[in-house]
Structure formats: structure tokens, C-alpha cells
Amino acid sequence: MEKDQPKKSGSFACRDPDSCPASESVNVEAQPDEHETKEKHKEEEESEQKDDSSPDTDSITLPKVSEDIDRFISDLCDSISTPNPPEVPNSIEQFAELVETEITKYESNESTTKWSHELDEDTSSLLEAVNRISKLANAFGGFPSETKYTYSLSRASRILQRAMSFLEEEFRSLLEDSRSVDSDPTITKQPSFNSNNDSDRNAQGEPDSARDTNFPGYSPDTVDNLNRIASAMISAGYETECCQVYTIARRNAFEERLSKHGFEKISIDDVQKMQWETLEAEIATWIKAFKRCISIYFSAERQLCESVFSCNPTLYDGLFCNLTRGVLIQLLNFAEAVAMTKRSAEKLFKFLDMYETLRDLIPAMTGLFSEEPLRELKTETTSARCRLGEAAVTIFCELENSIKTDAGKTPVPGGAVHPLTRYTMNYLKYACEYKDTLEQVFQEHQKIEQSDASAGSDAESEPSSGADQVAKQSPFSKQLLRVMDLLSSNLEIKSKLYKDPSLSYIFLMNNGRYIVQKIKGSAEIYELIGNSWCRKKSSELRQYHKNYQRETWNKVLALLRDEGLQVHGKVAKQALKERFKSFNSMFEEIHKTQSSWVVSDEQLQSELRVSISAVVIPAYRSFVGRFRQYLDSGRQAEKYIKYGPEDIETYIDELFEGNPASMVKRKN
Structure with a gap:
């Protein structure tokens, strides 16, 4: 039978011959008599061969020697305060050799599968052995003055360090290999950690949002192995190395995941230099990434962290917070950079989208982070949100300046709706879809302004009842009303560009009706503007209508009166003929001119035509009925009475089409 005690320089046995008992002196490296030593070795070998109870080296396994190791560790710990601590048993060397053999086997890739990727008896046995090595080193360390333990310690x-280096690589391999499996759609996945059956069925051929439910993509067996390795490293005092490997691997996983969704790290300078079209696309990507992180990734990451480091709740909480804080700060830095870009009207809506994303997801952080990190991250997030809010306020208020500076001197052809009116109202309609958010950002802005206001503002006079009414309006409502009033004033100025007063009123009616229709078509604007403003505007429109009627058709109606047609009580035919000629000429000129004018709102167009017909046609029919008899019948009558009442009505219906129309003589 072979010897069960390998004799090599790496033995755990005592190196001090003075302190070693005679029974163990065979383990000392340098003996005074080499011949005596060899003889003694020979005697021991013969004695061992005769001893049937001596085990065969091939039959020695980690589980078999583990009981001796545990017993020795227990004895060693119990003897800390005793004068004679126990000697190092020979089974310690056997144990050391077996542990090194196991590590060497996996380091040299003798196994077809990585050790950490299997969950079997060998895995458990080696981890238990590493734990024993750690306990053994700690136990020896309890006897700093005991020289017979110096070499053993x-x-x-050294074995512990080698084992930890091995476990560290296995830990890294598990974290990274499983991540690569998660990212490869061609690989059939194991049931995923933190996923449900539905998401597992959707592992391939799906949108990213569906596959995100598989994040972080580790199988339960993998998580169990990660936990066991982490526990072994931490209990051995290698907490820092373990946490560093985990943090780097998971940070890389986050960056890889965000990169797949199109979000990359972008410096503040690069954001400032971006064209708006490019930045707009980046913002859309950022919003998706931020939502996924808060609603999916962070929650899954916390569960993973808790599972891997279940042996130390304080540790996994700190690891999770540090990891996710880095990701979150990266996202918030982008938001801050966007808020710093040059203001322009088209940016408002994307800024508000980002603001809402930050605002709506802040509550979701509560269940993810502990109190102190939560407070810090909420502060960071709120700061970025407020910067975006202030930028949005500035952009919206710039609408005032754009209206004020629009001083074009070219009137819109045909009195149509001005481009400024269309732009402003469509901008407001779209903006008011964010009504609640704009109300919030303007209220926050007002608080900032009030906090910056001077103390002397308290001494100002009490507001009037009218001012009280305005004060009850929200800050955003007030701003909206200012914009509307500025637009109305600007349009009044632009109406003066028309030489024809009638066309000025058509222009004001067109633009006023467009404004009112836009307000009534948006519940959000209507709620903010208020019914009283709309009633006032409608009243203005009626007045413009009356003014148009007066400027255009009162002159026509004057020709259809009796005054000036009688001389000494008799109808003067020549005067009557001139009256009909004047009417025909004036009506034809109005028709030619105003058929080219534009009233695009069908209801307004119909109202104008009906109102014109209502005053002109009855007057014309009555005038013709009263005075036709004074003209010679036949061709002479047709020469002066060129149009019948029905013709007049037809021609009135051709007004405001935007195209000049010619009048064709028609029979009565």
C-alpha cells in the first residue's frame, strides 16, 4: 500500500524542529542526519504497509478529510486561551493537496464545462473546501506568537489566495457569459431569472420592449452559483474583489443594454453642437431608455443583487445603489445638457416630454432605493426636471417676442388668415395638450420668481377687484391670455395694411374666426382662456361684420332709394337711367373685387353671403318693381335693368371664393 502522506516542501507540517514533537519530526525539511532520516522513513513505510487501517491515497477525497479538518479547526479555536495548542495533523496536507488538485483541474480546462457553470456535487465540495481553507487560515491567524503555525498559516x-483568484475568474465568467447568452437571439435560453412564462415564450422574434422582461437574463442555477461564489469570497475576506468584479460586469451589461436601444454616452459639448433633428431623435431614445431603466432594469437589477449577495443585505443595498446611481446620473447628465441648449420654439414639446418622464418616474424610485440614496437621487432628478421646466417656460414665453417682432409690411392676399395666426394657434393647440404639465412648470417658475422678489413688493397697493380676478387665474392661463391679446393687437395693426377698409374687416373676420374656432376645438385651450374671452372675441367679430356691411353695401343700398329720382313730383327718366347704370357698375366692381377675396371658413362665408343677400336683394327687387314701368319696354329696359334679383343672388354667392369671377349678362 502506498503512503497516504505526501512528503514535499509544501507540507502544512511544522518547520521548527525544536518545537515539533518527535512523532512529527519526519516532516522537517532539514534534519542533522540524512541516513537516520531515510531509515526512519523506511520504518514508517513498512509500519504503514502492515497497518490495514491506513487508507489508500486514491480513496482519499475532500469529503473524507473534511471531518478531520473541521475537528482540528474546532480544537484550534477552543485552545486559543490554553498554553498547549494542538499540533498540525497530517490530514491537513492531504486536504491542501486535494484542494489544489481540484483547482488545477479546472484551471487547466481538463473539464469540458466550466466548473462554475455546473451545479453538482463537485461544485459544492470545492466551495465547502475553500470555506474550510478560509476558516483554517483564520484559525491559524489566532496564534500570532505560535511559531509552529507560521508555515501552516x-x-x-497561499492556497486561499489561489482559490480566491480562481473563484474571482469564475464569478466574472458567470456574469459575462450569461450576459452574452441573453444578448444572442439564436441561443435557446434557460428559464430566465426575474422573468415570467409569457416573456420566456417571447424570447425570440420580438420587439426590444418585450425582450426587456428577460433582463438581466440569468437562469436560476446561474444565480445560485453566483450567490455561492460571492458568499465564499466574502466570508474569506475578499469582499472588495468580489464587489468590484460584480460592479464592472453589471455596469458593462447596463451600457450594452442601453447601447442596443440606441442610447450612448454623449458629452455636453456634443449635445450643444447637435442639429435639432439629430438631438430630437436622441431625446426620443433617452425617454425610452430612462423609462426602461426605472420600470424594468433597476427592479430586476435589485432582485439580482439581493439574490447574489443575500448573505449581506447592507452590502447588496450599497452595490445596487452605486451601480444604478451611475447609470441614472449618466441619463440625468444628458437631460441637463439638453436643457442647456439654445432655446427655440420647436424644442418645447420634447422638453416637456423629458420633463414628464422625470416627473412621472420619480415615485417609482421609492421602492428601489434605501432612504439616503433615494433622497440624493430624487434631488438629482428633481434638479434636472426643474432645469427642463425652466427651459420650457422660457421657450413658451418667447412666443410673445415672436409675435411682437412679426412686423411684416406685406398684406396677405385676399384678406386670408395670416401665417402668424395659423402658426400661433396651432402651436398653442399642441402646447395645451401638455396643459397640466405647463401649469406645473409655470407654477414652479412663479415660485422661483416670488422667492427672488424684493421685500418691498409686500408694500404695494392692494389689487382691484379686476386684478383679484386675474390673480385667481393660473400662471399659465395668464401667459396664454397675454399671447392671445398680443396676437389680436398684431392683427389689428396688420389690417391697416389694406387700402380697402372692407378688406381690412374681411381680414379681421377671417383671423378672428380662425382663432375662435381653434379655441372651441380644443377643450384645453377653452378651459384656460375662459368663456368670457371667447364671448368678447365673438362680439368683436360681429362688429367687424357690421363694419364690412357698412363700408361695402350701404353705398349700394343708397342707389336703391327714391331720393333724387323725382322732379316736380314726376320720375325723371334720365335720372332713373343713370341710377340703374350706377348700380350695375358698382355691383359689377364689387363682384369683380370681392370674388377674389378669401373667406376659407365655410360658415363665415355663408353668413356673409346670407347677410348681403338679406339686405341687397329685397331692396333691389323693390326698386326694380317700382321703377321698371318708367322705362321703355323691350331693349331699352334690358339695357338699364341688366340683372334680375335671382342674378344678383347668384353673383353674391360667388363672392369670397378667392378667384376673380366675370359677370355675364343674363335675361330677366
């Missing part, structure tokens, strides 16, 4: 420490 050094030997245990």
Missing part, C-alpha cells in the same frame, strides 16, 4: 494563505 502561510501555506493556507
Whole structure:
């Protein structure tokens, strides 16, 4: 039978011959008599061969020697305060050799599968052995003045260091290999950690949002192995190395995941230099990434962290917070950079989208982070949100300046709706779809302004009842009303560009009706503007209508009166003929001119035509009925009475089409 005690320089046995008992002196490296030593070795070998109870080296396994190791560790710990601590048993060397053999086997890739990727008896046995090595080193370390343990402590420490280096690589491999499996759609996945059956069925051929439910993509067996390795490293005092490997691997996983969704790290300078079209696309990507992180990734990451480091709740909480804080700060830095870009009207809506994303997801952080990190991250997020809010306020208020500076001197052809009116109202309609958010950002802005206001503002006079009414309006409502009033004033100025007063009123009616229709078509604007403003505007429109009627058709109606047609009580035919000629000429000129004018709102167009017909046609029919008899019948009558009442009505219906129309003589 072979010897069960390998004799090599790496033995755990005592190196000090003075302190070693005679029974163990065979383990000392340098003996005074070499011949005596060899003889003694021979005697021991013969004695061992005769001893049937001596085990065969091939039959020695980690589980078999583990009981001796545990017993020795227990004895060693119990003897800390005793004068004679126990000697190092020979089974310690056997144990050391077996542990190193196991590590060497997996380091040299003798196994077809990585050790950490299997969950079997060998895995458990080696981890338990590493834990024993750690306990052994700690136990030896409890006897700093005991020289007979010096070498044993050094030997245990070296093996432990090698074991930890091995476990560290296995830990990294598990974290990274599983991530690559998650990212490869061609690989059939194991049931995923933190996923449900539905998401597992959707592992391939799906949108990213569906596959995100598989994040972080580790199988339960993998998580169990990660937990066991982490526990072994931490209990051995290698907490820092373990946490560093985990943090780097998971940070890379986050960056890889965000990169797949199109979000990359972008410096503040690069954001400032971006064209708006490019930045707009980046913002859309950022919003998706931020939502996924808060609603999916962070929650899954916390569960993973808790599972891997279940042995130390304080540790996994700190690891999770540090990891996710880095990701979150990266996202918030982008938001801050966007808020710093040059203001322009088209940016408002994307700024508000980002603001809402930050605002709506802040509550979701409560269940993810502990109190102190939560407070810090909420502060960071709120700061970025407020910067975006202030930028949005500035952009919206710039609408005032754009209206004020629009001083074009070219009137819109045909009195149509001005481009400024269309732009402003469509901008407001779209903006008011964010009504609640704009109300919030303007209220926050007002608080900032009030906090910056001077103390002397308290001494100002009490507001009037009218001012009280305005004060009850929200800050955003007030701003909206200012914009509307500025637009109305600007349009009044632009109406003066028309030489024809009638066309000025058509222009004001067109633009006023467009404004009112836009307000009534948006419940949000209507709620903010208020019914009283709309009633006032409608009243203005009626007045413009009356003014148009007066400027255009009162002159026509004057020609259809009796005054000036009688001389000494008789109808003067020549005067009557001139009256009909004047009417025909004036009506034809109005028709030619105003058929080219534009009234695009069908209801307004119909109202104008009906109102014109209502005053002109009855007057014309009555005038013709009263005075036709004074003209010679036949061709002479047709020469002066060119149009019948029905013709007049037809021609009135051709007004405001935007195209000049010619009048064709028609029979009565």
C-alpha cells in the first residue's frame, strides 16, 4: 500500500524542529542526519504497509478529510486561551493537496464545462473546501506568537489566495457569459431569472420592449452559483474583489443594454453642437431608455443583487445603489445638457416630454432605493426636471417676442388668415395638450420668481377687484391670455395694411374666426382662456361684420332709394337711367373685387353671403318693381335693368371664393 502522506516542501507540517514533537519530526525539511532520516522513513513505510487501517491515497477525497479538518479547526479555536495548542495533523496536507488538485483541474480546462457553470456535487465540495481553507487560515491567524503555525498559516494563505483568484475568474465568467447568452437571439435560453412564462415564450422574434422582461437574463442555477461564489469570497475576506468584479460586469451589461436601444454616452459639448433633428431623435431614445431603466432594469437589477449577495443585505443595498446611481446620473447628465441648449420654439414639446418622464418616474424610485440614496437621487432628478421646466417656460414665453417682432409690411392676399395666426394657434393647440404639465412648470417658475422678489413688493397697493380676478387665474392661463391679446393687437395693426377698409374687416373676420374656432376645438385651450374671452372675441367679430356691411353695401343700398329720382313730383327718366347704370357698375366692381377675396371658413362665408343677400336683394327687387314701368319696354329696359334679383343672388354667392369671377349678362 502506498503512503497516504505526501512528503514535499509544501507540507502544512511544522518547520521548527525544536518545537515539533518527535512523532512529527519526519516532516522537517532539514534534519542533522540524512541516513537516520531515510531509515526512519523506511520504518514508517513498512509500519504503514502492515497497518490495514491506513487508507489508500486514491480513496482519499475532500469529503473524507473534511471531518478531520473541521475537528482540528474546532480544537484550534477552543485552545486559543490554553498554553498547549494542538499540533498540525497530517490530514491537513492531504486536504491542501486535494484542494489544489481540484483547482488545477479546472484551471487547466481538463473539464469540458466550466466548473462554475455546473451545479453538482463537485461544485459544492470545492466551495465547502475553500470555506474550510478560509476558516483554517483564520484559525491559524489566532496564534500570532505560535511559531509552529507560521508555515501552516502561510501555506493556507497561499492556497486561499489561489482559490480566491480562481473563484474571482469564475464569478466574472458567470456574469459575462450569461450576459452574452441573453444578448444572442439564436441561443435557446434557460428559464430566465426575474422573468415570467409569457416573456420566456417571447424570447425570440420580438420587439426590444418585450425582450426587456428577460433582463438581466440569468437562469436560476446561474444565480445560485453566483450567490455561492460571492458568499465564499466574502466570508474569506475578499469582499472588495468580489464587489468590484460584480460592479464592472453589471455596469458593462447596463451600457450594452442601453447601447442596443440606441442610447450612448454623449458629452455636453456634443449635445450643444447637435442639429435639432439629430438631438430630437436622441431625446426620443433617452425617454425610452430612462423609462426602461426605472420600470424594468433597476427592479430586476435589485432582485439580482439581493439574490447574489443575500448573505449581506447592507452590502447588496450599497452595490445596487452605486451601480444604478451611475447609470441614472449618466441619463440625468444628458437631460441637463439638453436643457442647456439654445432655446427655440420647436424644442418645447420634447422638453416637456423629458420633463414628464422625470416627473412621472420619480415615485417609482421609492421602492428601489434605501432612504439616503433615494433622497440624493430624487434631488438629482428633481434638479434636472426643474432645469427642463425652466427651459420650457422660457421657450413658451418667447412666443410673445415672436409675435411682437412679426412686423411684416406685406398684406396677405385676399384678406386670408395670416401665417402668424395659423402658426400661433396651432402651436398653442399642441402646447395645451401638455396643459397640466405647463401649469406645473409655470407654477414652479412663479415660485422661483416670488422667492427672488424684493421685500418691498409686500408694500404695494392692494389689487382691484379686476386684478383679484386675474390673480385667481393660473400662471399659465395668464401667459396664454397675454399671447392671445398680443396676437389680436398684431392683427389689428396688420389690417391697416389694406387700402380697402372692407378688406381690412374681411381680414379681421377671417383671423378672428380662425382663432375662435381653434379655441372651441380644443377643450384645453377653452378651459384656460375662459368663456368670457371667447364671448368678447365673438362680439368683436360681429362688429367687424357690421363694419364690412357698412363700408361695402350701404353705398349700394343708397342707389336703391327714391331720393333724387323725382322732379316736380314726376320720375325723371334720365335720372332713373343713370341710377340703374350706377348700380350695375358698382355691383359689377364689387363682384369683380370681392370674388377674389378669401373667406376659407365655410360658415363665415355663408353668413356673409346670407347677410348681403338679406339686405341687397329685397331692396333691389323693390326698386326694380317700382321703377321698371318708367322705362321703355323691350331693349331699352334690358339695357338699364341688366340683372334680375335671382342674378344678383347668384353673383353674391360667388363672392369670397378667392378667384376673380366675370359677370355675364343674363335675361330677366
